[in-house]
Amino acid sequence: MSTAIPTRPRDALTPADPTAKRKRKIREVLPLYLAISPFYLLFAVFGLFPILFSIVLSFMDWDGMGEMSFVGLAQYKFLLTDGRFWNSVGNTFIIWFLSTIPMLFFAMVIAFLLHQNIRFTKFYRVAFFLPNVTSMVAMAIVFGSVFSDTFGLVNSALTAVGLDAVPWLSSPWGIKITIAVMVIWRFTGYNAIIYLAGLQSISTDLYDAAKVDGANLSQVFFRVTVPMMRPIILFTVITSTIGGLSLFTEPQVLLGDSGGAGEAGMTIVLYQYNQAFTQFDFGYGSAIAWALFLIAAIFAIINWRLVSGRGDDTVRRAVRTKEARG
Amino acid sequence: MLGAGLLPLALAGCGSDPTISEDPDELVLWFWDRSASRDLLEQASQEIPGTDRHLRADVIGTSFDTKLRTSLAGDAYIPDITYINSNNALYFTNEDLFLDLSELGADSVKDDYYEWKWNLGTTPTGRFCFFPLDIGPTGYFYRQDIFEEAGLPSTPAEVSAAITTWEDWIALGTELKGAADAFLVNDALNVFEEFLNASPERFFDTDDKALYLRPDSAVRQAWDTSVAAVEAGVTAKIPRERDTDRNAAWASGRTAGNIGAAWWAQVLQQSAPDTAGAWRLASQPVRPGNSGGSFAALPHTCKDPEAALAFITWINSPENQAAAYQDESLFPSTPASFEDLTYSGDFYGDQDPLAFFSTAAESVPSSFISNAETFIMGKFVLELSNVETSGKDSEAAWNDAIGQAERVLLKRGVFS
Numbered sequence: 001m002s003t004a005i006p007t008r009p010r011d012a013l014t015p016a017d018p019t020a021k022r023k024r025k026i027r028e029v030l031p032l033y034l035a036i037s038p039f040y041l042l043f044a045v046f047g048l049f050p051i052l053f054s055i056v057l058s059f060m061d062w063d064g065m066g067e068m069s070f071v072g073l074a075q076y077k078f079l080l081t082d083g084r085f086w087n088s089v090g091n092t093f094i095i096w097f098l099s100t101i102p103m104l105f106f107a108m109v110i111a112f113l114l115h116q117n118i119r120f121t122k123f124y125r126v127a128f129f130l131p132n133v134t135s136m137v138a139m140a141i142v143f144g145s146v147f148s149d150t151f152g153l154v155n156s157a158l159t160a161v162g163l164d165a166v167p168w169l170s171s172p173w174g175i176k177i178t179i180a181v182m183v184i185w186r187f188t189g190y191n192a193i194i195y196l197a198g199l200q201s202i203s204t205d206l207y208d209a210a211k212v213d214g215a216n217l218s219q220v221f222f223r224v225t226v227p228m229m230r231p232i233i234l235f236t237v238i239t240s241t242i243g244g245l246s247l248f249t250e251p252q253v254l255l256g257d258s259g260g261a262g263e264a265g266m267t268i269v270l271y272q273y274n275q276a277f278t279q280f281d282f283g284y285g286s287a288i289a290w291a292l293f294l295i296a297a298i299f300a301i302i303n304w305r306l307v308s309g310r311g312d313d314t315v316r317r318a319v320r321t322k323e324a325r326g
Numbered sequence: 327m328l329g330a331g332l333l334p335l336a337l338a339g340c341g342s343d344p345t346i347s348e349d350p351d352e353l354v355l356w357f358w359d360r361s362a363s364r365d366l367l368e369q370a371s372q373e374i375p376g377t378d379r380h381l382r383a384d385v386i387g388t389s390f391d392t393k394l395r396t397s398l399a400g401d402a403y404i405p406d407i408t409y410i411n412s413n414n415a416l417y418f419t420n421e422d423l424f425l426d427l428s429e430l431g432a433d434s435v436k437d438d439y440y441e442w443k444w445n446l447g448t449t450p451t452g453r454f455c456f457f458p459l460d461i462g463p464t465g466y467f468y469r470q471d472i473f474e475e476a477g478l479p480s481t482p483a484e485v486s487a488a489i490t491t492w493e494d495w496i497a498l499g500t501e502l503k504g505a506a507d508a509f510l511v512n513d514a515l516n517v518f519e520e521f522l523n524a525s526p527e528r529f530f531d532t533d534d535k536a537l538y539l540r541p542d543s544a545v546r547q548a549w550d551t552s553v554a555a556v557e558a559g560v561t562a563k564i565p566r567e568r569d570t571d572r573n574a575a576w577a578s579g580r581t582a583g584n585i586g587a588a589w590w591a592q593v594l595q596q597s598a599p600d601t602a603g604a605w606r607l608a609s610q611p612v613r614p615g616n617s618g619g620s621f622a623a624l625p626h627t628c629k630d631p632e633a634a635l636a637f638i639t640w641i642n643s644p645e646n647q648a649a650a651y652q653d654e655s656l657f658p659s660t661p662a663s664f665e666d667l668t669y670s671g672d673f674y675g676d677q678d679p680l681a682f683f684s685t686a687a688e689s690v691p692s693s694f695i696s697n698a699e700t701f702i703m704g705k706f707v708l709e710l711s712n713v714e715t716s717g718k719d720s721e722a723a724w725n726d727a728i729g730q731a732e733r734v735l736l737k738r739g740v741f742s
């Protein structure tokens with residue numbers, strides 16, 4: 001072995017001594033692996049293991065402390081005919097739809113305005129991002145008060161202008177809209193910052209060219225900005241989809257563990273939490289989690305098709321246009 | 327850093343000792359904030375009276391049940407003594423994880439406690455695993471000023487006499503609404519729950535046979551009474567989870583009452599301080615019930631069951647429960663505690679809530695709360711809220727509730 005200790009490492013590594021070579025290699029890379037190992041160890045313990053264990057659990061009946069018993073596909077069979085589960089799927093999609101579209105639209109407009117040469121840009125950037133880092137619990141109290149049926153600001157304003165009060169927190173649509181507004185309020189600024197970054201990466205040449213061609217502000221926005229931003233828009237759509245499908249905090253802090261009147265605010269993840277941690281039915285909770293995984297996978301495929309198909313084309317086309325003009 | 331910190335923990339978990347403290351003289355108690363007198367815990371941390379052990383009291387934050395169940399399931403870091411909330415039925419199916427306190431001699435103090443509370447700590451198989459801490463006898467809280475303005479009976483004695491049945495109570499509510507545009511309670515669930523909390527019969531018997539399916543069962547009566555209250559328009563239709571609205575309703579007088587337990591007196595005082603002096607207490611229609619109140623239990627791994635029981639009986643002795651009432655407003659489960667206690671305060675005018683609730687506690691009926699109840703209670707709550715907030719037909723709602731309940735009970739193995 002000692003012969004293998006080199007003064008000039010590379011020369012010492014002859015093909016005749018492969019073991020030494022491998023050992024040296026391990027000694028060289030070991031510190032690197034050790035350096036990155038904490039993440040993988042923690043991930044294995046707190047990420048990977050629970051994920052795998054939840055697969056096992058979804059075939060079991062377990063109350064979280066007693067004996068586990070194997071029940072085969074019974075949890076999934078129950079899930080397919082469980083009206084409360086399908087109600088939660090419907091709620092999740094409605095709230096996602098109600099929140100994502102206005103949110104991304106407002107975010108784009110805000111980003112576009114922030115991108116202009118206006119005063120106090122930095123102040124506005126911080127101001128729009130602030131909701132994203134506000135405590136959810138405090139926020140739920142504020143929203144609960146603002147949208148309160150009998151004592152809320154919104155209803156006071158509505159009645160003041162002669163309209164009827166809306167039962168925001170006790171009617172199915174009122175609950176969904178209130179949750180959607182919470183999501184919009186919280187994430188518009190976040191998406192606006194992402195859009196702003198995207199806007200800043202668009203070459204000014206394109207804007208100059210558009211100006212030379214005599215385009216007005218809205219033409220510039222819809223013909224130059226939006227097409228160039230397509231990959232970034234798709235990115236925010238994907239993150240909003242993930243966020244929308246896993247919507248939990250807003251309905252939970254606003255309405256509690258049971259999703260409000262008529263379970264109109266019961267989302268998939270809230271239902272999963274409800275079954276696992278208030279009903280202590282961990283088998284069923286796991287089955288709901290895997291059903292959500294399937295739904296999310298379908299959306300991931302749709303998104304992937306969108307991104308890999310038209311998204312690239314647009315960028316390519318835009319680049320080509322730019323090259324042609326430049 | 328994190329990984330390195332984790333390692334000793336993981337290794338400790340592999341050891342043979344499943345209790346959370348390795349010090350043989352230290353007994354660990356898990357409790358939640360305001361469930362025990364700090365002074366008494368401090369005293370026990372020096373030495374538990376009558377033993378040579380000392381106590382370490384760990385405040386466990388939110389998700390208490392999840393944390394306790396996790397340690398029991400993992401057979402590691404189990405406390406020697408644990409408090410358990412009024413949902414102790416949750417542990418009935420795994421009662422072998424807790425020691426039978428009768429076997430350890432707890433029965434010697436049995437007569438000091440309200441019998442119905444002691445019975446609530448007994449499992450369906452007759453093991454006494456859950457020792458009484460505080461209780462929550464109920465009564466009808468109401469706004470005397472609003473009742474008086476509406477020309478209704480307004481002194482506690484008058485109101486109590488006027489609402490001896492639920493029908494009378496709802497009739498009074500109709501008058502109140504007509505005269506003062508105020509509601510009796512915030513939601514129908516308040517009626518449903520407190521009707522059942524005051525009933526000797528609930529959803530199941532000790533063999534988990536469904537009682538609620540029988541015609542004229544207590545659950546059906548509670549349902550009908552709640553629906554009658556909704557139909558009479560005496561509930562404000564503000565559900566449980568909307569705290570802000572509920573508090574605003576009580577503070578503004580839009581809702582002029584609530585059926586609440588002794589501990590709610592404190593809650594109200596904090597959430598509607600401006601209404602001080604306006605509230606009074608009347609006897610709940612038919613009879614008082616019990617809502618809430620905790621227990622103490624010894625996990626099977628307890629290091630020294632005798633010393634642990636000595637701690638529990640000591641901290642829950644009549645004198646110490648009286649002290650805990652003064653420190654944390656924990657309502658005593660021993661009648662003798664009230665001999666040492668006097669109420670001072672004027673939130674309830676010249677009425678003494680302590681005297682009111684200690685009298686009410688005498689008439690709370692014994693009942694059995696099954697674990698299976700937690701599986702299905704939510705269905706009835708949901709359907710009742712459908713009747714109340716979206717005008718669903720009450721008979722259809724009842725049928726939906728029992729239909730969903732049956733599905734879940736079949737799934738959870740209660741029905742076969």
